[in-house]
Amino acid sequence: MHCGLVFVLFMGFLLVLEAFKNDKCGGNIRISSPSYLTSPGYPISYPPTQRCVWVISAPGPHQRILINFNPHFDLEDRECKYDYVEVRDGVDENGQLVGKYCGKIAPSAVVSSGNQLFIKFVSDYETHGAGFSIRYEIFKTEYSRI
Numbered sequence: 001m002h003c004g005l006v007f008v009l010f011m012g013f014l015l016v017l018e019a020f021k022n023d024k025c026g027g028n029i030r031i032s033s034p035s036y037l038t039s040p041g042y043p044i045s046y047p048p049t050q051r052c053v054w055v056i057s058a059p060g061p062h063q064r065i066l067i068n069f070n071p072h073f074d075l076e077d078r079e080c081k082y083d084y085v086e087v088r089d090g091v092d093e094n095g096q097l098v099g100k101y102c103g104k105i106a107p108s109a110v111v112s113s114g115n116q117l118f119i120k121f122v123s124d125y126e127t128h129g130a131g132f133s134i135r136y137e138i139f140k141t142e143y144s145r146i
């Protein structure tokens, strides 16, 4: 009886872990199948003073990456001065800036020109929002299927 309860609690704990596994602040992601990354604390609220960097890579040198933002998007809107998510077409801060986003309107989809995308999330010490969620996958065209 008691063992059963412990088991249920343990399974519940695993489920919670599962739900938050994409919740990390940054990381290197090699795409094997479509998945997603989110700002920490999404969809409730991100913590203060974050600086998260993700680098998404497609395995093939000629593959491109497609990202889509979840419509539930919410970052402090002060001309993106304090909180923002930035997408760059490349592997680091030197990559071509695709966009720097904040506010409540989810950005449109982005397709990389190479096989890597750089994503940076920054928050300051006050005023938070729900954050963002990005679904990433390998961009499919007739050409890239070869």
Ligand SMILES: [Ca+2]
Binding pocket: 076, 082, 083, 123, 124, 125, 126, 127, 128
């Ligand atoms: Ca803020």
